[in-house]
Amino acid sequence: MAKKKGKGSKGKGSGGRDDSAWARTDVIERQHMHNERLEKYYKAQNILPDEEWEPFLNAMRDPLPTTFRVAGSRQAARLLNDIIKDVHVPHLGDVVFEGEAVSPPQQIPWYPDGLAWQFNVAKKVLRKSPEFKKFHSFLVFETEVGNVSRQEAVSMLPPLFLEVEPHHRAMDMCAAPGSKTAQLLEALHAHDTITASSIPSGLLIANDSDYKRTHLLIHQSARLPSPALMVTNLDASIFPAIKIPSELTTFSADTKARVAAKKQYQLLFDRILCDVPCSGDGTLRKNPGIWKHWSPMDGNGLHSLQLRILQRAMRMLKKGGRIVYSTCSLNPVENEAVVAAALKSIPGFELVDMSNHLPGLVHRPGLTSWKPTVSKEINTEFATYQDYVQSLYDSQRASSKMFESHWPPSAEEAENLGLTRCLRIYPHLQNTGGFFIAILHKKPPVRAPPAPTKRTADAVEGLDTADAKKPKLDTEADAKDAEGQQADDADEELPEEAAGEPTSAMEIDQPISANAAPAEPKIRFKKGKTAEGASAHFKENPYTFIEPDDPIVKACIDSFDLSSDFPSSNMLVRNPAGDTVRSLYMVNDIVKSIVKHNDYARIRLMTSGTKVFGKQEGTEAKRDGVESHFRVLAEGLPVVLPFVGPRAVVHADFAALRVLMEAYYPLTSGFADPFRSTIEAKANGSYVVRFQPGKLEGATLAHELVLPIWKSNVSVTLMLDKRAKSALSLRIFGEDITSAARDAAARRNQKSEATPEVAVDASVQEDDNVDASDVVPGVVDEA
Numbered sequence: 001m002a003k004k005k006g007k008g009s010k011g012k013g014s015g016g017r018d019d020s021a022w023a024r025t026d027v028i029e030r031q032h033m034h035n036e037r038l039e040k041y042y043k044a045q046n047i048l049p050d051e052e053w054e055p056f057l058n059a060m061r062d063p064l065p066t067t068f069r070v071a072g073s074r075q076a077a078r079l080l081n082d083i084i085k086d087v088h089v090p091h092l093g094d095v096v097f098e099g100e101a102v103s104p105p106q107q108i109p110w111y112p113d114g115l116a117w118q119f120n121v122a123k124k125v126l127r128k129s130p131e132f133k134k135f136h137s138f139l140v141f142e143t144e145v146g147n148v149s150r151q152e153a154v155s156m157l158p159p160l161f162l163e164v165e166p167h168h169r170a171m172d173m174c175a176a177p178g179s180k181t182a183q184l185l186e187a188l189h190a191h192d193t194i195t196a197s198s199i200p201s202g203l204l205i206a207n208d209s210d211y212k213r214t215h216l217l218i219h220q221s222a223r224l225p226s227p228a229l230m231v232t233n234l235d236a237s238i239f240p241a242i243k244i245p246s247e248l249t250t251f252s253a254d255t256k257a258r259v260a261a262k263k264q265y266q267l268l269f270d271r272i273l274c275d276v277p278c279s280g281d282g283t284l285r286k287n288p289g290i291w292k293h294w295s296p297m298d299g300n301g302l303h304s305l306q307l308r309i310l311q312r313a314m315r316m317l318k319k320g321g322r323i324v325y326s327t328c329s330l331n332p333v334e335n336e337a338v339v340a341a342a343l344k345s346i347p348g349f350e351l352v353d354m355s356n357h358l359p360g361l362v363h364r365p366g367l368t369s370w371k372p373t374v375s376k377e378i379n380t381e382f383a384t385y386q387d388y389v390q391s392l393y394d395s396q397r398a399s400s401k402m403f404e405s406h407w408p409p410s411a412e413e414a415e416n417l418g419l420t421r422c423l424r425i426y427p428h429l430q431n432t433g434g435f436f437i438a439i440l441h442k443k444p445p446v447r448a449p450p451a452p453t454k455r456t457a458d459a460v461e462g463l464d465t466a467d468a469k470k471p472k473l474d475t476e477a478d479a480k481d482a483e484g485q486q487a488d489d490a491d492e493e494l495p496e497e498a499a500g501e502p503t504s505a506m507e508i509d510q511p512i513s514a515n516a517a518p519a520e521p522k523i524r525f526k527k528g529k530t531a532e533g534a535s536a537h538f539k540e541n542p543y544t545f546i547e548p549d550d551p552i553v554k555a556c557i558d559s560f561d562l563s564s565d566f567p568s569s570n571m572l573v574r575n576p577a578g579d580t581v582r583s584l585y586m587v588n589d590i591v592k593s594i595v596k597h598n599d600y601a602r603i604r605l606m607t608s609g610t611k612v613f614g615k616q617e618g619t620e621a622k623r624d625g626v627e628s629h630f631r632v633l634a635e636g637l638p639v640v641l642p643f644v645g646p647r648a649v650v651h652a653d654f655a656a657l658r659v660l661m662e663a664y665y666p667l668t669s670g671f672a673d674p675f676r677s678t679i680e681a682k683a684n685g686s687y688v689v690r691f692q693p694g695k696l697e698g699a700t701l702a703h704e705l706v707l708p709i710w711k712s713n714v715s716v717t718l719m720l721d722k723r724a725k726s727a728l729s730l731r732i733f734g735e736d737i738t739s740a741a742r743d744a745a746a747r748r749n750q751k752s753e754a755t756p757e758v759a760v761d762a763s764v765q766e767d768d769n770v771d772a773s774d775v776v777p778g779v780v781d782e783a
């Protein structure tokens, strides 16, 4: 059997830097890329026609091409993509490495706007070819600052099928390390401009049960700061009901008047991504170690958890909402079997046919039949679960880890469920990893004839109370009774007498009555562990809202000349009582409401919103004697920029930017006018500089750039970290002109053994613990 997944463990298809047995412990030779069981098992599943079997296996043995995506807000991503297309790619067209022509990067045909790229070259080519060196550095730094996401092509797919919009309440149930979370955030921020972030009305909760991996997630999502983001650390299969007050529900005015007043509702989601832990055999090309260790029992063992996660997502989805269920496994037991069991256990859902959603994507339909193996030796002789159970001794039955849901439904059921609407991606089809996607839709409420009796608040409450008491079908054992439960589940729909109302309460967030528990999943804790214990062990600091008239908020409003529409009541701090406030976070209304109405330890809230102001520490601030020691942070600037008033803004030209990039603390006297006289006339402190587009010594600033600075007595500092400065320099000047790069070069020169080729990698590793084998080192690996 597969290793048991305890708290803090991760699925094998968890992506990221993985120290489990699946980790790339070595790079195995092609002739050793065989696994009899794997071949026998997948042959038995009939996943492909005979003539495709060899091409499929061969593709599984080939190294995976390097792929990346240009990330960030749409406008900014398109501009950066143009630099790749128009500046870099033309130089990579004629590269010859060790006597062979190397293909330049190519756009992935199905990715919208051509924002995803693929290299069909080995890693060493990218690292060692001098022609690629400049492009390599460009990618390294853009990856560092989050403008480029190194991500496996197939891993980019689920968010494209989820189609998140800025007003959606979305959830990423198994989110770490966060490459898909980043895509979801980008979709939520579709209205951002190059310089300013929007404040979406929607929400993204990114969750992962692995505490350590939630930090990767936080790091990854910090690159697209969002007041709409929350990161939680919970087992997705028992994700608790989140309470929100009535004013945040979106039902008709009529319903609100009668039902909603002063009640709390369970937040339901418009979009949920279930990118569940899986056996990960679709990543064989990236993780060739899997050839040695693959066992079908891993998929068998993960099936129940996968099913429970999907079922929990279904319970938290709004009517009309959408779930994308995905794995990087080819195993039907982890894919179609999970989807079929979930659809059978919870009525009101259907599989959506999105087979033509991404023109250019080659895929195959989902399977309608498969043969589970009951042992790792690939024993697929039992056509049904009943056959299997009958083969067991009584004493074996209770301990069996195989369930009815491992087996396929009847042909008729498979047809009714529409299993062929699932999408299977095989490595040989488009030179990718293997992947599985299913898109589930929760049907909108059925409109019944107008109600003869008037619906009352109590009627709705009673409905929900009943629902809260209902047994949930969240375990594989319960799934066995799925059909029998369908009638009960149906009362999640509007009651007859209430139907006929336009878009009413039950298709939105579910009311939580005062004396009924919210619709929590049944939580089975390990022996000796309790719910209270689980949250008691949560050691993160709480978030506290800071009053709009708090002196710190008032000082920030004054320093940055913030407009009256600045959401000053949406500012949070996360300091234990009495501690000095170091950072101010900003959240949108829905996040604020969730933080206010839910115990942070119960929802194991790791982070929320975006850090916008930070205390300027050290002698710098003290010596300068400024009134407010808070500065606007680079990561939060796009969020506060729309509110920043003219007093806090300085205009500068392209030449001033060059000076600020070249020196750590350039003297104010070294700048040309008018920037020099403007900045010299300013009090010491934090300002926002708007650099106008222009040309300078062959470099072009194509669009306005807005950056934070700190003005001291005689100097000015660009408040960007050195990685961000280097990325900016490479993007704009085509070379790294920063003081940090010059210092690093000087250090390298002192170390005679250091070669220019490895220097770029070495500098990346210095800060971020990047795997030296990465072609495009990033802070986190892709999923």
Ligand SMILES: C[S@@+](CC[C@H](N)C(=O)[O-])C[C@H]1O[C@@H](n2cnc3c(N)ncnc32)[C@H](O)[C@@H]1O
Pocket: 005, 009, 010, 011, 013, 014, 015, 155, 173, 174, 175, 176, 177, 178, 179, 180, 181, 207, 208, 209, 210, 213, 234, 235, 236, 237, 275, 276, 277, 278, 305, 782, 783
């Ligand atoms: C396939 S990975 C997710 C990759 C991620 N969606 C991305 O694109 O970066 C599966 C994740 O599920 C997490 N996980 C495993 N069991 C879980 C559970 N019961 N609840 C929530 N997350 C879980 C693992 O820690 C792992 O990070």
